[in-house]
Amino acid sequence: MRGLYRMLDANWNRAAEGLRVLEDVARFVWNDGPLAERLKGMRHRVRGVLREREGLMAGARDVEGDVGKGMGVRGDGREGLEGLVRGNCARVEEALRSMEEALRSMGLERKAGVCEEVRYGVYEVEGRLAGWLRRVRVARAFDGGVYAITAEEYSRGRGNLRVMREALEGGARIVQYREKEKSYRAMYEEARAIRELCREYGALFVVNDHVELALMVEADGVHVGQDDWPVEEVRRVVGPGMVVGLSTHGPAQAQEAVERGVVDYIGVGPVFPTSTKKDVCAPVGLEYVAYASREVRIPWVAIGGIKEHNLDAVCELGARCVAMVTEIVGAEDVRGKVRRVRERVEGWRERGPEPRWVKEWEAVLARQEAPTDQTRPTGEEEP
Numbered sequence: 001m002r003g004l005y006r007m008l009d010a011n012w013n014r015a016a017e018g019l020r021v022l023e024d025v026a027r028f029v030w031n032d033g034p035l036a037e038r039l040k041g042m043r044h045r046v047r048g049v050l051r052e053r054e055g056l057m058a059g060a061r062d063v064e065g066d067v068g069k070g071m072g073v074r075g076d077g078r079e080g081l082e083g084l085v086r087g088n089c090a091r092v093e094e095a096l097r098s099m100e101e102a103l104r105s106m107g108l109e110r111k112a113g114v115c116e117e118v119r120y121g122v123y124e125v126e127g128r129l130a131g132w133l134r135r136v137r138v139a140r141a142f143d144g145g146v147y148a149i150t151a152e153e154y155s156r157g158r159g160n161l162r163v164m165r166e167a168l169e170g171g172a173r174i175v176q177y178r179e180k181e182k183s184y185r186a187m188y189e190e191a192r193a194i195r196e197l198c199r200e201y202g203a204l205f206v207v208n209d210h211v212e213l214a215l216m217v218e219a220d221g222v223h224v225g226q227d228d229w230p231v232e233e234v235r236r237v238v239g240p241g242m243v244v245g246l247s248t249h250g251p252a253q254a255q256e257a258v259e260r261g262v263v264d265y266i267g268v269g270p271v272f273p274t275s276t277k278k279d280v281c282a283p284v285g286l287e288y289v290a291y292a293s294r295e296v297r298i299p300w301v302a303i304g305g306i307k308e309h310n311l312d313a314v315c316e317l318g319a320r321c322v323a324m325v326t327e328i329v330g331a332e333d334v335r336g337k338v339r340r341v342r343e344r345v346e347g348w349r350e351r352g353p354e355p356r357w358v359k360e361w362e363a364v365l366a367r368q369e370a371p372t373d374q375t376r377p378t379g380e381e382e383p
């Protein structure tokens with residue numbers, strides 16, 4: 001029993017300390033009173049669970065004889081506030097899990113249940129943070145971005161990896177891996193390599209259609225169309241940390257996408273005629289771009305037949321992000337092409353109309369650290 005009390009003592013303190021750090025971040029950094037209160041309540045519950053056995057734990061304590069002394073705390077490699085919060089969530093979860101096991105083995109089922117409940121509460125806080133960080137990344141990438149999509153068949157004999165490297169060098173902020181013909185194995189190898197490249201350049205990496213591939217290569221996001229997997233299921237499977245994009249081809253689909261509450265951005269297109277996508281619908285035209293600019297409350301990207309020569313028509317309506325396939329991958333000088341497109345998109349960002357999503361996401365774009373209700377864009381799900 002002494003060993004179990006030693007184990008409880010160490011983890012009881014670890015859990016309470018970790019919860020205290022999270023509470024202080026919620027209180028002093030995020031200014032999120034309700035979250036701070038909740039974390040405080042969790043800390044008190046954990047403290048309460050073993051208070052009457054404090055003497056037994058103190059009696060079992062043997063700091064000098066601890067074989068794990070000096071092992072240090074393992075961080076998760078992330079820096080700044082994110083690292084602090086993630087590290088402490090992990091610390092609390094591990095400590096509570098350990099307490100649960102010890103308490104169960106002592107026949108203290110009710111106390112173990114309290115630890116389990118608090119542990120689930122911490123998962124929720126972690127999910128909330130992941131959702132917040134996801135939105136910050138999306139907002140930044142889509143506000144003045146070029147979204148490059150792979151298509152080896154139009155790449156003048158060059159491989160996807162080489163073309164996407166050049167696109168990233170030119171300043172693409174989002175890269176989508178879209179392949180329809182390759183084997184799973186070939187897609188896996190290629191997606192993994194492009195994923196690494198995107199990390200190097202700080203760009204978002206999105207996988208088209210294949211949720212399982214996105215998970216395997218730890219992509220930042222997954223893009224699905226109207227006839228692909230339902231977005232609710234995609235969100236359920238990928239969790240709060242991954243970006244989910246959905247293609248839309250008209251105002252009704254855009255409204256529905258926002259109302260569903262689980263989508264981070266929508267594709268708006270095809271704006272112009274395109275033969276890149278085989279089963280594409282008729283062009284939706286610039287009217288849909290104008291609608292998106294006026295009405296859509298989440299980030300969106302214009303797509304379909306967009307070229308350097310018709311880019312201005314899309315941007316002057318308020319598009320802050322443009323997706324291109326053939327115009328980029330088929331360019332002789334991919335780097336130069338993306339650089340010019342990006343400069344034009346950024347130029348319009350300065351002088352063009354402000355789309356509705358940018359107004360509504362002002363706080364996210366300003367990168368406030370708080371995942372509070374006030375700063376969450378309207379219509380967004382609570383992660």
Ligand SMILES: Cc1ncc(COP(=O)(O)OP(=O)(O)O)c(N)n1
Nearest residue numbers: 208223224225226247267277303323
């Ligand atoms: C950014 C972006 N928008 C739209 C699409 C098209 O998706 P979908 O309709 O599922 O068609 P396929 O690309 O799967 O043929 C997209 N991929 N990316």
Ligand SMILES: Cc1nc(C(=O)O)sc1CCOP(=O)(O)O
Nearest residue numbers: 269270274276304305324325326
């Ligand atoms: C993949 C895709 N999705 C579209 C949509 O409207 O949802 S249009 C499209 C193809 C875009 O290729 P390009 O830039 O070569 O015209």
Ligand SMILES: [Mg+2]
Nearest residue numbers: 209224225228
């Ligand atoms: Mg698809």
